Amino acid sequence: MIPWIHHETTQVPGGDELKLMQRGSEFSIRLGRTELMNSRLSGSEEALATRAWEKISDCRNPAVLIGGLGMGFTLKAALDVLPDDARVVVAELVPAVVRWAKGPMAEIFGGSLEDPRVEIRVDDVGEIMRRDRKTYDAILLDVDNGPEGLTREANDGLYGMAGLGIAKAALKPGGVLAIWSCFPDDRFAGRLAKTGFEIEEIRVRAHRGKKGARHVIWLATA
Template structure:
């Protein structure tokens, strides 16, 4: 939906995202960059294109030699990014560091490729709304697959609309070291807070 310069992506009457609220999605990228530290040719996988907040933040904070893959399951989302929402995305989809794959991010994780970081902003977090199949990303099997897909001392960063103690426990059981961060949705000092889990893989 569009009202003036404001965009909203809805599931029925439920608002999944709004172009006015980008703080926590941007933090998903910036906090991950801080945790990774300096690395050459960082390989980043972003699950879910959405309105591109995480992608644009990643392009701003990762160096020019980074490789950023975005896996988006719904082709219409990519079409919106190149069509009615092009003013929001700017040139981010055409950045040479970026490749867009119309694919289930779970399949990309299981493809045998290795990543320094996997950033998941899929279906409002572990308690999914849109597709039951997304739950597999957040169960033990999916988390173990993500751990195997990460380089040593890599980071799995997961965005969620709210807290979920059971999910944090599943991360620990899957072999990750886990931190939980609460960040503002609107980048200000008030308003809703969202949750980001930063799960680190062991080093060699």
């Protein structure tokens, strides 16, 4: 059995510690004992981008905001489907995650950070949405394990009525807010509806294959 190697531990602003672990070619980002993401499981993160793009595929010069860099699966999937005139802003709160993307996990990212369409901002995605009103055709949120603050309590604000209202205000008319979750949440779906979104909830395999756990993606059209 190949042992896990501990690359680095970093502090989430206002939250707990994140660890980057590696075993062979496999990477894991963990919050305490909870695994937040694994490089072997990318299917649902990729679907977050591709299914959102299906909703706005007729847009010219699309502008996309991705909340959470993670292991870059959502970013890479977005770049694969977006046109050359697209603009992609990636908000990552934890500076070390950007450093890991350019260092130990560079092979996973495959040059996506150098794509001329991409801008990386070390910033709170909630603050970016608050500042950038009517700016984005799509906002893709994968900042936690679901619509609650696991990595830090402040993330709760993204999923409450006020936070959803801010997200809606940052979208252009007809734009889509896509949210990834490890689990279903009927109360959160209800909040999306109360905010005035048209909602589609889909279940997607965590793995690209036909077996394994399913994750949830909400597609909320403004």
